[in-house]
Amino acid sequence: MFLIQQTFIEKYAFITREEFLHFFSLCAFTPGINIVALTILIGRKLGGALGILVSILGLLVPSATITCLCVVLFAMVQHAPVVQAILHGVVPATAGVMFVVGLGFVKPLFERRREEGWPWFLACLLMIAACALAIILFNLSVIPVLLAAALLGIVIFRSQRINPEDVPPISPVAPINREQGGK
């Protein structure tokens, strides 16, 4: 993410910073991996349909190949006792890292609390907790939880702002989070 930004804006000036931000806010609304969507938009801007194809292949082929090789290697050795012991350590650490990924999404909410106020912030935390508990305690499936949250969001958050022109085009959740900034 950081590298894309550096290369395309600063080094080659293929797109402007404003365009990049606009692209990024569109990606935040898009399903799936945000970087893939961002690559599609930059590819289209630079080379049309062919640009999309080339940039997507450039993004995914090397990384997918390496990922695949790693997992194939892993599958070969996973039953060795040493590997099992190491996994016993890595698995709970993965849970810990995922927890921090979640916290990384909460942080921008905390920062927006200053302009939106405490009731807004508490409403956000309640929504997060309610969704988590609905899945953990009641074993609800993800899609209905997402839909219910979207409808609740319309009811709760619609009346927050008087002037809709103030609303930044960027999605409320962290525009740049750990996942996208990491590699």
Added chain:
Amino acid sequence: MPAPLLYFLLFFKASLFSTGGFSNLPSLRQDLLARHWATDATFAQSLAIGQITPGPNGLWVICLGYLTYGYLGAVLSLVALTIPPFLVLVNSAVYARIEKQRWVKGFMQGISLAVIGILFTVSWAIISRTSTDWRSWLIAIGAVVLALNKRINVVFILALAGAAGFLLYH
């Protein structure tokens, strides 16, 4: 043994109803676990490998594909991952027309919050089903503390956890 089309559709659905690389996880987990095609351990392993390999972190799903369905699974999952982001082209066409609508903001806010909540449930699912003793809780808490410091690389944290696992369990 999974049927290829159903397998693909489950991955596609998960990716279509997610944003970012991880929020497809809960949906995949529910679907694959229910059909006994994967265990919580499979998910944890896929996430770990996905974290340490280069490229978008969302590619952890390829690991899941390979571990549950071999090379075919890896290919199907990669295709399922790649299609939904193309909706960004639709988005960029539609966005200009609806951005001023008041309900759009609330709708997106609701989804974003649900996604955060869902992410926490993933963390909970991994730790509660695969870690039953104090040693794994210790490692998990250690990982949280280290990961809170943004300067420490995830690969380093996982390597350290692997070393801890080797010392504690071997």
